[in-house]
Structures are given as structure tokens and as C-alpha cells.
Amino acid sequence: MTGRNDSEGDRFPSTGVQCPLPLRDYPQIVLGHGGGGQLSDELVRHLFLPSFANDALQELGDASVVALGEQRIAFCTDSFVVQPRFFPGGNIGELAVNGTVNDLAMVGAEPKWLSAAFILEEGFSMDELARIVAAMADATARAGVDIVTGDTKVVPRGQGDGCYINTSGIGVVPKGIVLCPSRVQVGDAILLSGTIADHGMAIMSVREGLGFESEIASDTAALHELVATMLGVCPEIRAMRDPTRGGVAAALHEVAQAAQVGIEIDDAAVPIAPATASACEILGIDPLAVANEGKLIAFVPDEAASEVLEAMRAHPLGHNAARIGKVVADHRGMVVAKTAIGATRVITTQIGEALPRIC
Amino acid sequence: MTGRNDSEGDRFPSTGVQCPLPLRDYPQIVLGHGGGGQLSDELVRHLFLPSFANDALQELGDASVVALGEQRIAFCTDSFVVQPRFFPGGNIGELAVNGTVNDLAMVGAEPKWLSAAFILEEGFSMDELARIVAAMADATARAGVDIVTGDTKVVPRGQGDGCYINTSGIGVVPKGIVLCPSRVQVGDAILLSGTIADHGMAIMSVREGLGFESEIASDTAALHELVATMLGVCPEIRAMRDPTRGGVAAALHEVAQAAQVGIEIDDAAVPIAPATASACEILGIDPLAVANEGKLIAFVPDEAASEVLEAMRAHPLGHNAARIGKVVADHRGMVVAKTAIGATRVITTQIGEALPRIC
Numbered sequence: 001m002t003g004r005n006d007s008e009g010d011r012f013p014s015t016g017v018q019c020p021l022p023l024r025d026y027p028q029i030v031l032g033h034g035g036g037g038q039l040s041d042e043l044v045r046h047l048f049l050p051s052f053a054n055d056a057l058q059e060l061g062d063a064s065v066v067a068l069g070e071q072r073i074a075f076c077t078d079s080f081v082v083q084p085r086f087f088p089g090g091n092i093g094e095l096a097v098n099g100t101v102n103d104l105a106m107v108g109a110e111p112k113w114l115s116a117a118f119i120l121e122e123g124f125s126m127d128e129l130a131r132i133v134a135a136m137a138d139a140t141a142r143a144g145v146d147i148v149t150g151d152t153k154v155v156p157r158g159q160g161d162g163c164y165i166n167t168s169g170i171g172v173v174p175k176g177i178v179l180c181p182s183r184v185q186v187g188d189a190i191l192l193s194g195t196i197a198d199h200g201m202a203i204m205s206v207r208e209g210l211g212f213e214s215e216i217a218s219d220t221a222a223l224h225e226l227v228a229t230m231l232g233v234c235p236e237i238r239a240m241r242d243p244t245r246g247g248v249a250a251a252l253h254e255v256a257q258a259a260q261v262g263i264e265i266d267d268a269a270v271p272i273a274p275a276t277a278s279a280c281e282i283l284g285i286d287p288l289a290v291a292n293e294g295k296l297i298a299f300v301p302d303e304a305a306s307e308v309l310e311a312m313r314a315h316p317l318g319h320n321a322a323r324i325g326k327v328v329a330d331h332r333g334m335v336v337a338k339t340a341i342g343a344t345r346v347i348t349t350q351i352g353e354a355l356p357r358i359c
Numbered sequence: 360m361t362g363r364n365d366s367e368g369d370r371f372p373s374t375g376v377q378c379p380l381p382l383r384d385y386p387q388i389v390l391g392h393g394g395g396g397q398l399s400d401e402l403v404r405h406l407f408l409p410s411f412a413n414d415a416l417q418e419l420g421d422a423s424v425v426a427l428g429e430q431r432i433a434f435c436t437d438s439f440v441v442q443p444r445f446f447p448g449g450n451i452g453e454l455a456v457n458g459t460v461n462d463l464a465m466v467g468a469e470p471k472w473l474s475a476a477f478i479l480e481e482g483f484s485m486d487e488l489a490r491i492v493a494a495m496a497d498a499t500a501r502a503g504v505d506i507v508t509g510d511t512k513v514v515p516r517g518q519g520d521g522c523y524i525n526t527s528g529i530g531v532v533p534k535g536i537v538l539c540p541s542r543v544q545v546g547d548a549i550l551l552s553g554t555i556a557d558h559g560m561a562i563m564s565v566r567e568g569l570g571f572e573s574e575i576a577s578d579t580a581a582l583h584e585l586v587a588t589m590l591g592v593c594p595e596i597r598a599m600r601d602p603t604r605g606g607v608a609a610a611l612h613e614v615a616q617a618a619q620v621g622i623e624i625d626d627a628a629v630p631i632a633p634a635t636a637s638a639c640e641i642l643g644i645d646p647l648a649v650a651n652e653g654k655l656i657a658f659v660p661d662e663a664a665s666e667v668l669e670a671m672r673a674h675p676l677g678h679n680a681a682r683i684g685k686v687v688a689d690h691r692g693m694v695v696a697k698t699a700i701g702a703t704r705v706i707t708t709q710i711g712e713a714l715p716r717i718c
Contacts, residue, residue, distance in 0.1 A: 034513030115436035154393030
């Protein structure tokens with residue numbers, strides 16, 4: 001491994017020497033390395049990025065954009081290990097299609113082709129596999145994409161857990177569209193497409209056997225049509241993120257870091273369903289850190305924000321959309337929230353994750 | 360699930376009624392569903408194909424080819440679960456890069472971009488992960504491709520087995536090149552790029568603790584430059600296959616079925632290293648059914664075969680290349696071999712697999 005990101009700045013205090021592999025405190029993989037928080041970020045920045053060094057990877061977008069002749073194509077990959085595989089509002093198959101469609105949509109791409117690779121555990125129910133595959137087929141039909149290539153591996157009993165799915169995706173980025181966190185500027189408005197924390201709390205309520213009075217359902221949905229609508233109104237939108245693992249907090253953090261700007265949100269402006277809010281409160285979990293699977297955050301030039309917001313609200317997947325904050329020149333690289341009582345709190349990303357196998 | 364492939368012909372004899380899901384004998388996934396033999400084929404033909412129905416998938420190539428404006432791009436995916444992860448001649452990281460490069464090469468594509476998705480088990484050694492990632496970086500540098508996007512999931516201890524890797528790949532198919540099993544014609548020559556069964560026997564010898572006198576090393580290698588050399592000599596090559604899971608036998612079978620032609624090979628003409636041949640004989644395994652990771656089979660118009668073979672032999676990855684047989688009008692859909700004593704034997708594909716987690 002060579003090279004590193006100096007902004008990380010994890011020097012040994014006594015010597016000023018930089019450690020090329022500051023994963024030193026973790027000789028083994030821990031759950032948090034897959035949680036979308038600080039440990040995930042370390043693994044990416046200090047192992048994968050320097051090893052696989054190239055410009056497209058360096059952007060760290062939800063999908064990479066590469067040039068192919070006159071066209072630009074988006075390419076992304078995601079593995080799905082969610083447990084349970086069927087949950088209120090969705091299942092692993094639907095998630096695997098929507099998740100990859102959304103990663104393509106976040107760079108403004110029109111999703112076209114998906115791959116599907118299964119790692120099945122010996123003994124996995126053929127009937128359940130058929131139900132998962134049917135859900136994937138439905139989701140691709142709804143999203144207007146095709147699964148054009150696939151792979152199946154079977155591992156012996158005890159060396160997997162039922163069914164893991166990887167989907168990769170290819171999309172085409174329309175001419176003139178460049179969605180990229182580094183384009184975010186001071187003064188931009190921050191729009192959120194709907195209520196937060198529904199997916200994570202749906203999983204948690206089922207898995208932990210928490211009988212909340214009203215059932216919380218996952219928000220899993222394909223966002224590419226909402227994105228196309230927004231870009232139709234304002235092709236100059238700077239960047240988008242779908243706040244999955246790590247939630248809205250992690251997504252905002254990534255942008256604050258990438259663009260080296262400050263981000264200020266208004267707690268009261270963030271939409272959250274009452275049942276989800278109650279569940280988060282009971283469990284003492286910050287909903288900003290909980291995973292979503294059908295929401296997006298957009299960084300929009302302030303002068304276009306009202307018009308984009310109106311277009312979002314007219315779309316079925318955006319009718320709870322809200323302006324939740326703005327990009328500021330203060331506290332660059334940080335995210336803060338104005339609380340209901342007028343105070344300011346710093347929004348940090350989690351070190352690990354609240355809940356493994358959330359997606 | 361709707362639709363089915365009539366050529367499968369698994370009717371209930373008494374009624375003539377076709378069963379849409381003839382996986383009825385297997386209510387659960389068995390290891391053979393991932394083995395590249397008949398069970399894998401059933402899963403693909405009776406579950407995935409009818410569910411995800413589209414033209415590109417229907418071809419069942421190592422990679423799918425889709426049109427993007429004036430260009431044609433190849434897209435493929437493969438998960439790697441090989442055990443042990445480090446073996447004579449290679450490791451899971453190298454395999455994950457070369458395997459996907461080869462799937463792209465088998466449709467004639469120039470490999471360009473790869474994704475890398477890791478499913479890690481809690482407790483997996485960070486040092487081993489770094490060695491795997493370094494091997495992937497080396498392999499991409501050698502193959503001239505970039506890993507441009509990735510994902511990492513961590514599953515709790517006991518719900519995985521160390522490290523599973525998925526790589527998907529995108530390549531560009533040069534104008535005029537169409538490699539596709541259905542193009543294979545009676546009279547075509549069948550060329551094989553080198554010795555068979557080395558990868559499978561390397562894995563088996565390590566895993567089963569078989570101390571063969573001479574160490575057998577995996578043949579893992581990226582074949583796209585060999586392919587480009589061959590297509591440079593003869594752009595009319597009909598089809599190629601890399602004989603991985605299921606070995607040469609399964610690859611030939613797929614082509615015999617897809618093109619509805621007979622295939623006849625000459626046992627004595629198939630190159631095999633003495634150590635590998637001995638190991639197969641000791642274990643009673645047909646080397647034709649053993650996995651390769653750096654070999655290809657090409658179906659070439661007879662009149663161009665000698666020239667293509669010469670070009671293969673001049674390439675470092677083809678110096679043991681041989682003409683192993685021909686495409687015939689007899690016994691369509693079947694593969695037969697002429698034995699050393701002049702008899703003919705039918706080459707069948709295995710139902711399951713000789714060895715799980717071979718790649």
C-alpha cells in the first residue's frame with residue numbers, strides 16, 4: 001500500500017510520523033468495519049483507496065462515473081446481507097435491486113443493467129429463494145432495469161447464512177449532469193426527500209422482537225425517477241446521497257468532508273414519522289444515524305431550492321420532502337444541528353454501527 | 360415465474376404436462392447447485408432465466424453483451440468463495456480479478472473496469488485482508504484494468520467464512536467481434552489453450568492434505584491478451600469459453616447444447632501436465648471435469664485453425680495450446696471423446712460438483 005490522504009492526519013503525536021496503515025488498533029475485522037461509520041471509512045481510506053488507486057475510485061461516490069467514448073457510464077456494486085430477509089415493507093431481493101438502482105441514481109445516471117450474484121448456504125430453502133428471486137424480478141420491472149448477468153455459489157452449511165446477494169449496476173449519465181460532493185458550495189440548500197430512519201427501525205423492530213404499537217415499514221424504493229424529475233427542474237444540482245448505512249448523519253459528513261464545507265441542519269425540519277420517532281426515543285437512538293433505503297439528500301443552489309422542493313413534493317416518493325439545512329462557511333468538514341431549544345449540537349458519525357446486517 | 364425453455368423437455372411422462380419448476384426434488388439448496396454441473400444449470404434455466412427474462416441474459420455467456428449507443432459493452436459478475444484462500448499458484452484476490460477479466464475476454468471484450476465487494480466475517484485477520492487486497496491490486500495492474508467501485512459488509516462470527524469477494528466487470532467489445540456459442544458450426548475446429556485441471560487439483564491437493572510428489576500450481580491468469588492475439592489473426596472465431604467450474608466437460612456441453620451441434624474430442628490430444636494427470640488418476644477423477652482458471656477453449660473456422668493455433672503457441676499463456684477436436688453433425692447436443700484405444704466414450708457433465716468452493 002502506498003500513498004495516503006493527508007487530511008486524515010492520524011500522526012503518532014510523539015514523533016509526527018504518519019502511519020500508512022492506521023488500522024493498527026484492529027488486527028481483526030470488527031462489525032463496525034461494515035457499518036458505514038468511521039471504521040468503514042478507515043478501511044476504505046487506508047486500505048482500499050491506496051491499493052486500488054485510480055481517479056474514478058477516489059471520488060468515493062455511491063457509484064463511479066467513467067468515460068466511454070462520448071458517453072459517461074456509472075458503475076456501482078453492493079452486497080446485501082440483511083437479516084431478517086423478509087421484513088415489514090420489503091425483503092432482501094427488493095433491497096438488492098432498489099439499493100443498486102439508487103446508487104446509480106445518486107450520480108444522476110439512468111439505471112440500465114444489473115448483475116445478480118448469490119452466495120447461498122447449503123440447506124437454504126428453495127421456496128424462499130424463489131420468493132426472493134420473484135421480488136427481484138418485480139423490482140427490476142418496476143424500475144425499468146434488466147438483470148443481464150449472474151452467478152451462484154453455494155457454501156457448505158455453517159459457512160454462510162442462508163442467502164447473500166450482490167448486485168452491481170450500470171447506468172448512463174445524461175449529458176451535462178455532474179453530481180459530485182466536491183461541487184457542493186457555501187450557500188447551497190440541503191433538501192431531504194422524506195421521513196428518516198424507517199428502514200433501520202423496521203429491521204430493528206422485527207429482529208429484536210420489539211412490538212411497537214404501529215408497525216414501522218421499510219422505505220425501500222427506487223429513486224431514479226424522482227432524481228430525473230429533480231434534474232429536469234434544475235440540472236445544476238450539485239450532489240446527491242442516499243443515506244443508507246450510517247443514516248443522514250454519515251451522508252452529510254461525507255459531503256462536508258469531500259467539499260470541505262460546513263453543514264448546518266435544523267433538527268425540527270427533518271421529517272420523521274411519529275411511530276419511528278417514538279421507537280428511536282424508546283431505544284435511545286439518534287434517528288439521524290439510522291439507515292434509509294428510499295430517501296435522498298440533495299445539495300441544490302439556493303435560488304433553485306424552492307422549485308426543486310416543489311417538484312419533489314409532487315412526486316409520490318417525495319411528498320414529505322423538506323429543506324433541512326444549508327451549507328455554511330463555518331466549521332468546515334463538520335455537521336451541526338440547531339436543536340428545538342435553539343442550541344447547537346455537533347452531529348458526529350458513529351464509530352461502528354448500531355445494528356449489523358441492516359442491508 | 361413464467362416461461363421456460365422447451366428444449367429442456369422434462370415433461371411428466373404420464374401427462375405430457377410441463378413442470379414450470381422442476382427443482383421439485385430439491386426443496387433445499389445443495390452444494391451441487393453451485394457446482395457448475397447439471398444442478399447449477401437447472402437453477403439457472405428454471406428459476407433465474409424465466410424470472411429475469413431478457414435477451415441479454417438468455418445468451419448465458421460468461422458475460423452479457425449490451426448495446427450502448429454505437430458501442431457494445433460486456434458486463435459480468437462472479438463471487439469467489441475459494442477455500443483455502445491462499446494456494447499454490449495464487450489466492451482468492453488474484454482469482455477474483457483474473458476470473459472476471461476472463462469472463463469479459465470470453466465474449467471478446469477488452470476489460471476496462473471492475474468492482475470489488477467484500478463480505479467479511481467478524482474476526483477476519485486484517486493482515487490477511489491486506490495481503491488479499493495487495494494481490495488484487497497487483498492483478499489489476501498486470502491486466503491493465505481499474506477497480507473503480509466497491510463495497511464492504513461485515514457479518515457476525517459464524518455467519519460467513521473469513522472472506523468472500525464479488526467482482527463484476529465492464530469491458531468494451533471491438534467492432535465486428537461476435538463471440539457466441541450459438542454461432543458454432545459443424546466443421547469448426549476446437550482449440551484449447553493449454554494443460555487442463557491444474558487449478559482444481561492444486562486446490563484439492565492443499566485442502567485434502569494430499570502430498571503429491573511435485574506440487575501442482577493453479578493456472579490462474581488473465582487471458583484477455585491471448586484472446587486479442589487470437590482475434591487479431593481470425594476475427595471470425597465463433598465462440599470462446601473459459602472452462603472453470605465443471606471443467607472442459609461442462610464448457611463443451613454448454614456449447615453443444617447452445618448451438619445444437621455434436622462435439623468430438625480426442626482424449627490423447629488434450630494437454631495435461633504429468634503431475635496433474637497422476638493426481639487425477641490416483642483420485643479417480645476425470646480431469647475433463649476439473650476446474651481451470653487460466654485456460655480457454657475456442658471454436659474456430661477450420662480453415663483458420665492452424666494459424667490461430669500458431670498464434671496461441673507464440674503467446675506465453677498458450678504455448679501448450681492444442682487442437683483437441685471438432686464440431687460434428689452427429690449426436691447433436693452431446694460431447695464424445697475418442698479414447699486412446701480407438702473407442703468412443705460419452706462425456707457427461709456432473710450432476711453436482713467434485714469439490715465445493717473451488718473458486
